[in-house]
Amino acid sequence: MPELPDVELFRRFFIRHALGRRISAVACPDSLVVGTLGRSSLDRELPRRVFGATRRHGKYLFARADWPGGRKKQKKPVWVVLHFGMTGSFVSIEAGQAAPPYSRVIFRFDDRSALVFVCPRRFGRVALVDCPEDLIASKRLGPDPLAADFGIQGLRRALSSRRGAVKAALLDQKALAGVGNLYADEALFQAGIHPRARVDALKPEQWSKLQRALLRVLRTAIERDVGWDRLPRGWLLTRRRERQSCPRCGAPLAQTVVGGRTTYFCPRHQRRPDVTR
């Protein structure tokens, strides 16, 4: 599930359940999940710090851990960086409650509650970095489409260096950070653009349509809390599992592979580009 809207909701969950709390201990029962993005020393560096701020860039979530009180102010903050892989999520537990199955990292607080990073398939990653910019630079992440400075031409600017299929470009985190397989399909559907259309063949009105559709899709998913049942009925997303008909015109949806991912689209609304196969 974790694409940009999901991670944004995890960020808000984190604010509710971890921000302002003092860390008493960190347990990492699964070393595979810890450290590849940065330092693995969560259990040594985090205790006695307080989570003071969060940030999100694409599918990455950052949480700043500050040293409380004035006395040790000179000590630099560290940032926890989290990536949710395919199956990562947060669970908050109260004092005395057992950690759920597949708990990979457990942040325990002074009040004995805990925030748990749960990840059944173990593609998620957690680590410490000095600042988010370091991670963003090392991964060479593209701009976040919901960032304030994305701009009205942001999408075109981000993808214009690419030349392949537009869906593959949307999925390239180095071009644009945060869009995954599901929301790429949805944005293209709502913009009426074929997933295999070439980026360099998009017309100006298609660029603005796609940007508007993408932002609308991401914002709506966040507003609706990404509950599949809560998404608008006209969306492709609500149909992709059962391989049904287009929610707009009733035509049978087409299924193919673009950029290595299963892709659904409406062959009537999203015209096949004549340039490519």
Added chain:
DNA sequence: TTCCATGTTCCGCA
């Protein structure tokens, strides 16, 4: 048992 899956990354080929 086999196939598929929202994630990233790497390899080989054109």
Added chain:
DNA sequence: TTGCGGAACATGGA
């Protein structure tokens, strides 16, 4: 250099 297909990663669910 760019793009892309395919495979790998780890695991659960249909």
